[in-house]
Amino acid sequence: MPPPVTSIQPDALADAMLLATTGGLLDAIVYLNHGHVFANAMSGNVVFLGIAILGRDWKDIVPHLIPLAGFFAGINTSKHLRTRLGRFVLLGLGLEIAAIFVLGWLPHSFPEMAFTGIIAYAAAIQVASFRRVDRFAYNSTFITGNLRDVAEGFYDAFDPRATPEARELGLSQARALSLICLCFLAGAVMGAWAAPRFGNHSLWFAEPLLITVAALSFRRATNPTSPPSP
Secondary structure: OOOOOOOOHHOHHHHHHHHHHHHHHHHHHHHOOOOOOOOOHHHHHHHHHHHHHOOOHHHHHHHHHHHHHHHHHHHHHHHHHOOOOOOOHHHHHHHHHHHHHHHHHOOOOOOOHHHHHHHHHHOOOHHHHEEEOOOOOOOOOOOHHHHHHHHHHHHHHHHOOOOOHHHHHHHHHHHHHHHHHHHHHHHHHHHHHHHHHHHHEEEEEEEHHHHHHOOOOOOOOOOOOOOOOO
């Protein structure tokens, strides 16, 4: 039988849905307002980088290298917080909340490469800090792997050769990750609507989402006997 659902404090489904909404929101805003560079989807930046290198379009090479550098720095920051300090999730969220708040104040004339590098750094901390929802791995800042696991979950759920436990596990996986993917889409729609209307201020739409996740994480950290979020 599969192992029972465990309550990993930072990985409740409610947190995952809010973080996925944030991921879609940030990617849409940065892509539309800051040089068609992705804040989260590093595979997209690598593709654009390859196209720029092949076309010898040197002015586009550095703008796509900067978010990659920010991503590596964010992953290393998360690793440091996780291995050297306690409550790394709350510290990482605090850094992301502060960075987005400050960036929201900046004028559109602020250098785009610095802007996208900072966003990529904050998003990398998020993706490295939040990796699981119950028994299932997920990603809150891009959804290719999530979509793969949704498809596999539905396959297991309706496989006549699977055991009842495997079918139930597959259906749970498909439901949870489908919700996360839909939240990412909702965040992208919100970001696409807000970006041309509010400029950098549109980043502040992410703040209530991240603050809610921080509050839920803090509550569970200080009261570990409380039931996990559904």
